[in-house]
Amino acid sequence: MDIDILGIDLAKRVFQLHGADRRGHLLYSSKVMRTELLSVVRKLSPHIIAMEACSSAHHWGRCFQEMGIEVRLISPQYVSPFVKTNKNDANDAAAIVEAASRPTMRFVPVKSVEQQDMRAVHRVRELLLHQRTALINQVRGLLGERGVIIAQTPAAFKRALPEILAKCEGEMTRTCQAILTELLEQMRVLEERIARTNKWISAFMKSSALCQKIAAIDGVGPITATAMVAAVGEAKEFKNGRHLSAWLGLVPRQYSSGGKSRLQGISKRGDTYLRTLLIHGARTVLRYAIGKADSRSRWLQELIARRGHNRAAVALANKNARVIQALLSNSDSYRPPIVAC
Template identity: 40%
Template structure:
């Protein structure tokens, strides 16, 4: 029997591989190690390979494509409802196959190594930011017990830490420990500046990056993360689908004649959504200084529903416009005149 679909339940070293025919009949369901899985993909005639979009899935997706297979990655939350019986690798592989045959499943595009390098930079950058904040907070908290209190902000932190280190009246052990903390802080700051410089260089080298940078409120970090996550937006049929994936649309609960709308769903990539909201906050803060259609809309929205809700709505608007610009491959141009023109452009 000819295998037309291979469903793989991924892991680190051991993989459950299910081979199915076009009539949905099982040919094999076996456990393989990394070398055996590569050998199977190499020796199997071109077919469809389906996996969950999870740990190492993009690597194995690229590997399967190199051997001539058509690879599809399924969001993990869409596989769970198809698991029958006990939770084990064999049933998981079967659930992946069943989920792949559903007509309304939206598959995840396979990311290139270049995209994953950029995302890796963002993950490392996020970790360093958290560690640097933790370092400063710990130092501030510990120094309060010695009666040393200084203003918030990194500039004040650097200035006061340097004063303590060079204050001969302070206890020697205290000065030594403060010096250790300050060295850690300086090292993390240096790493962060290096990553920011690298992100800026990478995003300015691509056409999509330059398109995104033309948007208001979109800096190098947001443009880089957006491009690495969705590429040119080819996975979405409309800007509305992108906004839903980002979790920037309201959460609905409807039953019968009753329908309730709650806050945003917060689905999708939380890091990208956070960065978009940070960028939108800057746009909302300065919207009253400009008279183009987008900023007029933001100013009226802020007056009607408040600053925070207007910020999230602006992030939603910016994401939709970014999708349109990437699909059309054109730079952003502020629309003068009526607000309706911007609304039509964002659709």
């Protein structure tokens, strides 16, 4: 049985397999338990394995690549149009094979263990930041009910709270002080954990040549650099820089018909976290672009005057994304803009 492409509908315990030849004819269809998957695949020995790019796909992809099998991961949104009639595991596996057989299909590269480590640190850091924000908002709400107002930033919160805790008069009772002290201790623990994740990111930054290369770009720091490398690696699956910026949702959304081109706001497709980091980094660059004479600063100053601060930040983020793709996909180093005399 010469299986050219084997589609696997991934799950926690029971996997659905669908094997086909070069013409797409069904050769094998079966359900396999998790503990038996590797042995069954080794016995079938397909030329290509196709899976949806879900949470465990990269783990299985690495296992199959070690067997010498080509692995194709497909975004689930590209598989769903090929599901015939009702949705079930068998139809899903058949749809994966059909989608992977298309000559114009786009595939997701299999991530390495190091990339997933970077990704995990960023996810934990993002979770801790959300928890810190929720805690600050809770304290601000409790104090607001007692007529005490604190600014929204974490720095202002940490400056104001000790002074508030020192007061024990009026509506600031000892019970309220005890509650606030408990929440302040919880915030201290969160701050320590956030600092620990920052150290991990710094360690990844020092050990990765790709991260160091793209961190030379203005507006791209250690957090953005490690997040980008964790997500796209060497970015060779993107044809050019515009494809990466489109994947990040930094290009205009198009709604064109009848030869009339209509461009709307940015599409906001792809990874929201990466897009947010690039735009926030661009905003930092805009703050220091005023008064500088290099070509990019002049371009940004003119763009801010013509289109506004927000559009200028997105435009710079788009440009940085294109530069990142160029740097990751070849051996060139970043050349900063030349300052005009």
